[in-house]
Amino acid sequence: MSKNLDKYEPKKIESKWPHSATQSGASRGKQAYNPDIIESKWQKLWEQEGFWQAVDFSRKPKFYTLIEFPYPSGAGLHVGHIRSWSAMDAYARKKRMQGYNVLYPIGWDAFGLPAENYALKMGVHPSKIVPENIKKFKAQIKSLGLSFDWSREIDTTDSKYYRWTQWIFLQFFKKGLAYQDDVPVNWCRSCKTNLADEEVLADGTHERCGTKTEKRMQKQWLLRITKYADRLLADLATVDYPQMISQQQINWIGRKEGIDISYEVEGVVEKIVCFTTRPDTNFGATFIVVGPEHPFVKKLSNSKFQPVLDRVETRSGIPNSTKEQIRKYVERATNKSEIERIAEGRKKTGVFTGFYAINQLNGNRLPVWISDFVLGHVGTGAVVGVPGHDKRDFEFAKQFKLPVVRVVVGSDKDRSSITRIEQVQEAEGTMINSEFLNGLGIHEATKVIMDHLEKKGWGERVTTYHLRDWVFSRQHYWGEPIPIIYCRKCWEVKSEKLKVKSVEGRDFRIINSQEYAIVPVPQEDLPVELPYLAKYEPTGTGESPLALAKNWVNVSCPNCKGKARRETDTMPNWAGSNWYFLRYLDPENSKALAARKKMDYWMPVDLYQGGFEHTTLHLLYSRFVYKFLYDAGVVPTSEPYAKRRAHGIVLGADSRKMSKSFGNVVNPEEIVEKYGADTLRVYEMFMGPFDRTIAWSQEGVEGCSRFLRKVWRLVLNRVGTGSDSELIGKLEKTIEKVSEDIEVTKFNTAVAAMMEFVNAWQDSSKGLSRSDAEKFLLILAPFAPHIAEELWQRVKGTTSGQSTTSTKGSENPKACDTRDTLDSIHLQLWPKYDPKLAEANEIVLVIQVNGRVRDKIAVERGIDQEQAQKLALESSKVTKYLGKVKPKRTIFVHNRLINFVV
C-alpha cells in the first residue's frame, strides 16, 4: 500500500467561514499546519462569540468545573498550571459537547505574602504590580485557548470582592467563632510575620521562604475550626475525594478517643491528670511524667510543697534530684524551642520531683518525673508511663532504670521479655497482670476499664484533636483589613454593665495597657478598604504596618461616635480563597456574596481540581468556612466540592523542582511559539498519569507535535468517500475509550488511544470517509481545540453546507443554548460510539496449555467452547505440547482464550 500521502489529490476547500477560507489559501488544502495563525484566529472568534459563557438557570444539566485560581506571580505562567488547566479544559469541553451547561471560571488570588514580597523585591507597590502581573498572566492564558468563562473573572484584591471576605469574618465574629487569644505563634524572622501551623513544615521552616520559625506568644485572631472538627471528619464520607486526600485530612484533624485519668499525689492535696488512649495497659503504669510547662511543676517552688520535697530528698531507691537540679532542668527545658527539643533526638532527659502519685487501680506508687519529651500543648501535658507498651515510655524507663511491667501478651509481636523497643507496641493481644482485665482482648479491656474508671470517678472519657483553632491574623500590609474597631468609651460603658467576669479577647482588648471594647464594623460600612501606604514593609515589632496609617487607624466608633481605632492586622492569604467559588456564580452582586438562587442552581462544585499541597490548607479551610456559611443559612449544601481530583507536579527535565537557580524552568510561551498551544496541551496530558509527578521532556513535546501534524496531513489528504471497515471498528473503540478516559481523568491513555487510531488510519489503504473523519475530530477537539476546529471547518466545507453529524437533529440540543450562529466543532454533540461497530467480527483466541500461551488463532466472535476446542486441537503447536494425553480439564474464557490442563 502506498504511504506517500502527497500523491493524494488535495480536496477542494470552501468554507462558510470567511476566516478559514482566507487562511486556507483559497482552494488549496495542502498547505502546512501553522498553529501560529490558526490558534490566534480561533481564539478571537470563540471569545467574540462568547462560546464559553455559562448560563445561569439553563434547563440543561449544570456542571461546575473548578480549578484553583492562580496567584498571579511575577514569574508568569508555570507549565504546571497548564497541565491542570488543559486537562480540566478537556473535561469541560467534553461535558459541553455532551449537552451540559458548564461553568469553568477563573480569577485571581492576589492578596498575601508572595505578592507583597515580590513587590518589595521589585520596588513597586503591590497595588501597581499585581494588576501588571494579572495582565501578563491573562495574555499567557488566553494564548492557550482554554475555555474559561472570562465574563466571571474575579480578583480577591478588589474591594468589591473583599468586602464579602470581610463580611464573612463579621459573621464568624457575631457567632463567637472569631476571637482573640494569646497563642504561641510561629514567627518567621525573615517574613516578619506569624504563620498558621499549616504553613510551617515538619522541620519548623516556613513553607514559602524556608526560614526556621520560632514560637512566640502573641495576641491573635483565631477562627474556631475545632468546633467543626467532627463534621469535617464525618462528612468526608459524603464527598468523592482521592483516598490519599481524605486520609490526610483525617490524620490532620486527628480525632482520638481516650480518657483523662486522675492520680492523687502523695502528701499534698494535688492531682495530676493524664490523658491516654490506652487505659487497658494502666495496670502496667510505673511512673508519671509531666512536661516542664505543667502547673504542678510551678507549684514545686510553693512553700506548701517544701516540707515534702525536703523529706523525699533523703529517701533512697530512686536517684533524687535536688531543688536546684529541678529548677535548672525546668529552666533549660522551657527555654528550648520545640524545634530544639526535637532536634536533640530521642535521648530522654528528666528529673525526679521527689513526689509519688497513686495508681488507684492497684495502689501502686508512681514516681513523678519532669521531662521535656512531654509537650505542654498535647493532651493534658502529663503522661502516665507504661514502659511495657509504649516506645517513648520504654526509652524513658530504660534511661532512668524504672521498672517495666508487661500487661499484654499473645500478639504477633509479643516476646516474653523486651529486648528491642520495636517489640513493645502491639495491635492485638490479651491482658495479663491486670486483675479483672485478665484474659480480655485489649479492645474489650479498653472499654471495661474506661467504664470502671468513670464509675469510680477516677477518670473521664474525652475526645481530643490534633487540629487546633486557625490563627487568622497577619501583621502584614497586603491583605484584607480585619473589620474590627476598638473603642475606649464603649468599654467604659459596657464593663460596668457586664455581670459576668469579662474575658480579654472576647469582651475587650488591651492596647498600650488600656482596655478597649471590640466593636465590629457595621455591615453597611464595608468594605474597610486597604489604605494606600507608600511604606509597607513589615515592622517586625509584631504590629502590622497598617498601624502607621494614622488617618486610617483613627476612626469614630460606629456605636458611640467617639474616638476609636481600627484593628491593624490583616487576614491571611487563605481568606480570599475560602469562598471564591461562590463569587463566580454572581461576581457583580453588591447585595450579597452571591444570590441564593444562583447558588441553589450551581452548587456544589461538581469537580474541583487542584494540588495535593492544599489538602490541609485551602481545601480544609474552605470546607470549614463553607460549613459555617451553611449553618448561617447562606449556602445551600453542606459540602462545597462533590468531587476532588489532584494533579501531580511537573518537574524540570532534570527531575528537580523547576527553579531559576537550577536553570531548568520551562517557559510555556516558548513552547507555544515553537509548537503551538495544541501541542503543549496534548503533551501535558500525555506526559503521564494525571496525578503523578513527572519530569518535563522536550522530546515528548516533539512526539505530540508529530502526532498533530500527522492528523493535519491525514485529514487533508486521506479523507474520501468510504471508510475502511476495520478502521471504522477502531474508530468506534477509540471513541469509547476517549469518552471513558476523560471521565476518569486518564488523559494520558485517551491521547494514546487517539494516536493508535491515527497510526491505523495512516496504515489503511482506503482511508476514512468524511463523516468518520469528522467523528475523530470531535473527540480530538477537547484536547487540541484549535487544530480540530480548523480541520472541522475545512472538511465540512467540502459538503453542500449542511453539517453531516447528528447535531442537526431536531431533538438534539445545541451544546450552548444561546449562540448557534456559527457551526463550530465545539458546539457539536459528543459522538456516541456504536458497540456493534466497535467489535470486530474476528477475534484472536489465545490457546494455552497449562496456562502458557502456545498458539493464537483468528476465530469468529462469539465462538462457543466446543467449536473453539475443536479448532484449538487442530493446531500443531498445541498437539506438540499435549502429545497423546487427553486434557484433564479445559478452561474457556469467552472471546478470549482456551486453556488445556494436562
Place this chain on the structure above:
RNA sequence: GGCCCGGUGGUGAAAUUGGUAUACACGCAAGACUUAAAAUCUUGUGACAGCAAUGUCGUGUGGGUUCGAGUCCCACCCGGGCCACCA
C-alpha cells in the same frame, strides 16, 4: 514512629481489574526519498541462545493461592509524600 502512595524495557509509561506483559510516546539502529538538510516514510528494538523457525527466562525479593498472578494473600527490601517525642 504513624498513615498513604509507588517499584514493569535504555526513558515517560500501558495492561479491559485474575486471562496474549511491555499499548502509546521518546530514544536508539538500519534503510527509503533528497544535490543536501529539514520534514516524512519503512523495518527493527525486554534479556539470553540461534542464520532461522523457535525455545528458555522475565513486572523489587522470597514464599503461597490458582488451570492461569504485574494484578489476590503472607513476609521482606527499596523509593516518594504527608504527619509526628500526639501520650
